[in-house]
Amino acid sequence: MSKAIIIYSTRAGQTKAIGELIAEGLRIAAADVTMADVKDIKKEGDLAGYDAYLFGSPTYHGEMINGMKTFLFLAEKADLKGKVGGSFGAFGWSGEAPDRIYDTMKNIYKMNMVSGSLRLKASYLDGGISMAQDYGKDVAAKIDSIK
Numbered sequence: 001m002s003k004a005i006i007i008y009s010t011r012a013g014q015t016k017a018i019g020e021l022i023a024e025g026l027r028i029a030a031a032d033v034t035m036a037d038v039k040d041i042k043k044e045g046d047l048a049g050y051d052a053y054l055f056g057s058p059t060y061h062g063e064m065i066n067g068m069k070t071f072l073f074l075a076e077k078a079d080l081k082g083k084v085g086g087s088f089g090a091f092g093w094s095g096e097a098p099d100r101i102y103d104t105m106k107n108i109y110k111m112n113m114v115s116g117s118l119r120l121k122a123s124y125l126d127g128g129i130s131m132a133q134d135y136g137k138d139v140a141a142k143i144d145s146i147k
Contacts, residue, residue: 001030001031001032002030002031002032002051002052002140002143002144003031003032003033003034003049003050003051003052004023004026004031004032004033004034004050004051004052004053004054004084004139004140004143005033005034005035005036005047005050005052005053005054006019006022006023006033006034006035006036006054006056007036007037007038007041007053007054007055007056007071008035008036008037008038008055008056008057008088009037009038009039009056009057009058009064009065009067009068009071010037010056010057010058010065010090011058011060011065012058012090014058014090014120014122014123015056015057015058015088015089015090016035016037017090017122017123017124018056018088018089018090018118018120018123018128018132019035019054019056019088020035020123021123021128021129021132021133021136022054022086022088022118022132022133022135022136022139023035023136024132024133024136025132025133025134025135025136025137025138025139025140026052026136026137026139026140027136028133028136028137029136029137029140029141030140031051031052031136031139031140031143034050038057038065038067038068038070038071039067041071041074043074044074044075044077044078044079045078047075047078047080048078050083051083051084051143052083052084052085052086052139052140052142052143053075053080053083053084053085053086053105053111054085054086054087054088054139055068055071055072055075055085055086055087055088055101055105056068056087056088056089056098056101057089057097057098057101058089058090058091058097059089059090059091059092059094059095059096059097059098060092062094062096063096063097064089064096064097064100064101065097068097068101072101072104075109076108076109080105080109080110080111081109081110081111082110082111082112083111083112084111084112084113084114084139084142084143084146085102085105085106085109085111085112085113085114086102086105086113086114086117086118086135086138086139087099087101087102087105087117087118088117088118088119088120088132088135089101089117089118089119089120090120090121090122090123091119091120091121092121095119098117098118098119099117099119101117102116102117112142112146114135114138114139114142115138118131118132118135120132
């Protein structure tokens with residue numbers, strides 16, 4: 001069984017909710033999923049043993065939350081090259097955070113990324129539930145395609 005970890009930062013709870021829906025999509029596709037708040041990841045060893053990594057942060061004033069920025073420096077030490085990756089986040093006016101995370105995962109970590117980041121205003125608006133679940137299914141399919 002494939003293993004994925006979803007690591008999120010959140011202020012109002014929407015990015016966590018999106019992550020939980022992505023986890024549902026992964027589980028529908030028979031993956032084992034771990035959810036973790038970015039504050040719970042203390043060392044790069046906490047990232048070992050997964051086939052896929054999804055990182056999420058909301059966008060506030062055009063930026064990701066500071067906890068996610070700090071985490072990304074830690075994750076750089078974890079040797080995620082070639083692992084499947086994806087990014088997601090909630091936003092109000094703009095949605096730069098998931099794209100910046102995605103670019104870091106793809107260009108700095110050299111991960112095998114799904115097609116694009118997932119940006120939603122809220123998990124429950126405008127088909128967000130099915131989009132997030134489908135994103136999880138896409139990650140699972142990407143894992144299967146490289147195994």
